[in-house]
Amino acid sequence: MRSNKKVTGNHFDLGDFIREYFASLCAIAFKITGDSDAAQDIAQEVIIKFWENKKQHENLESIENYLFIMVRNESLNYLRGLAREKNRYEQVTFINEQEDSVWDTIIEQETNLLLLEAIDALPPQCKRIVDLSLAGNNTKEIAEELGIAVNTVKVLKSRAIHKLREYFSENDIWIEF
Structure with missing residues (x-):
């Protein structure tokens, strides 16, 4: 200056x-x-x-x-x-992320409930195979557990997935298998 x-x-x-x-x-x-x-x-x-x-x-x-x-x-x-x-x-972004996380959790839980409801509607043998698959067992382990052939497990598992898709389709629910 x-x-x-x-x-x-x-x-x-x-x-x-x-x-x-x-x-x-x-x-x-x-x-x-x-x-x-x-x-x-x-x-x-x-x-x-x-x-x-x-x-x-x-x-x-x-x-x-x-x-x-x-x-x-x-x-x-x-x-x-x-x-x-x-x-x-940053606070608004954090709050939005928390809200998104809450919604994701709610949607995931509702989807899981729908899936469990659909699995419960399966024939007993298909239901057992799906339950064992969800528990992390592979096809061979499921066959040994149930005392049936590996190909039978594959066929019943395929039928179960088909019936689950039908269930969700009939109820206008989109889910990816």
Whole structure:
């Protein structure tokens, strides 16, 4: 900034005041915020606030120091505002993710209940094979457990899946097997 002038009466008109201080105020605000658009907005805001209250500043020792403090404070307020906005955004995102997780859990549980209901409607031998499959047994283990041939397990398992698809289709429920 150029001079250490005191504000006295109408020493400056607004145009002169802007020409003398705007660029310096922008540079200071940019150094603090790192955002040229925000720096210009801050410099404009500081000039307007200062100019509107210039009568209160008539006895200042240094306009430059006072303007520097104003720009610094406005820049820090701007950065705090950005931090608050970021925090709000993160909270909203977290809440949305939690809501999505809750809905996913509800849908998963309802789907599981529907699947269990459909499995209960299967013929007893098919139901046992599906239950053993869901427990993690492979075809050979199921055959040994039930004392039947591996091909029989495959056929009954295929029938069970077909009947489950029919059940869900009849009830307008889409599920992927």
